[in-house]
Amino acid sequence: MTITIRAGGPEDTPLILAMLDSSVAWLVAEGRPGQWGTEPWSASPRAVEVVRGYATSGTPYIAETDGVPAATLTLSDAPGTYLEPAGEPERYIHLLASDRRFKGRGADAALLAHAAEVTRRAGVSLLRVDCYAGDDGKLVAFYEKNGFVRTETFTHGPDAWPGQVLAQRVR
Template sequence: MTITIRAGGPDDAPLILGMLDSAVEWLVSQGRTRQWGTEPWSGNPRAVELVHRYAASGTPYFAEIDGTPAATLTLSTGPGPYLEPADEPERFIHLFATDRRFKGRGAGAALLAHVAQVTREAGISLLRVDCYAGDDGKLIAYYERNGFIRTEPYAYGEDKWPGQVLARRVL
């Protein structure tokens, strides 16, 4: 098994949407409907626009296992509009998803390590991500296993969606 990382671009939005749809399907099968809802992202015009915006303004990355896309994330210079930017230069991870067929094969961890290296090579110390903080906390624990520490919790929107910002120093 070989994991390779490649940078993408705006034309990869359909691939990102496909991975997000796969993740939603898996979450729903696990009864975890609060994280990303119950409907495919590709059928939600707001979600499609969000993916296209991030893919155009940031840098999508893909982990491929033996040539097949297995995980994706998009790296940008700051968080979404629902969070305050850091008080220093940062890189922010968006739209992190893995194809569940590759669960446990290291594609997600390889992507996180890669963007930590990209951030370090840019001379930037701070790498941040935010994620769903509800249910059993496994998502937060995953990021912690990959070198991130919890910084601030938040509640988003009218339904008070529980979120957690995590950070990793890479310099």
Template sequence: MEIIIRDGGHDDIPAILGMLDSCVEWLVRQGRTGQWGTKPLSENPRVVESVTRHMDEGSVFIAEADGVPGATLTLTGAPGAYLSHLPPPGEPERYIHWLASDRRFQGHGLGSALLAHAAEETRRAGLSLLRVDCYAGGDGKLVRFYESNGFVRTETYRGTGDWPGQVLARRV
């Protein structure tokens, strides 16, 4: 399978929302509803606004598998406002938002390819800090995924409804 990473744009929003919905369906099938709930994220106006806003604030990338959009992430210069209570990193950074993949491509390395691309984009920008936050509840697989891609745990936090979150960082 050939993986190509390209710049994304507003025309990709339906595909990105489809990837997010695919993740929710997959998590629900596994009984792992704590991360994103049970309803398609594309039906949540706050999620659609967040995807669009982060795209406007930064750069979105799409990983295509044999020409089919299969995964996405967006890079901006800061975390979301929901993390404003955490201390700032003390240096410029790139921050990952909305990493998601169409679960049809599970196990093909699209997410890891996007994370490597984000690290390279961060380096190219002359920065050395790349951060992300994620769901830290349940079985911890998501945190371990980021760790397997070179990230280390930094701050833990509690989001809305006592949602367990973890911030991770990677030096590039």
């Protein structure tokens, strides 16, 4: 099994949406709809615009396993509008998702390592991400396993979505 990572662009919006849809279906099947709801992202015009916006203003990266798209994240210079910037140059990870057929094969971790390397090469020392902090905490633990440390909690939106910001210093 070979994992390769390529830079993408707005043209990858349908692929990113498909991975988000796969993640939503898996989360629902696991009884964990709190993270991203129960409906496919591709069925929501607002969600499609969010993905297209990140893919246009940031750089999507696609991890391919033996040539098949397996996971994605988008890297930008700032968090979403619901969080404050760090107060120093940073790179921010958005929309890490995978095609659940590739769960446990390392594509997500490879993308995080790639994001750290891209950040380092840009001369930026701070890489941040936020994620769902509800349910069993496995998502926060996943980021911690990949070198991130918790920095702040937050809630977002009318449903008080529980979030965790994590950071990694790259040198």
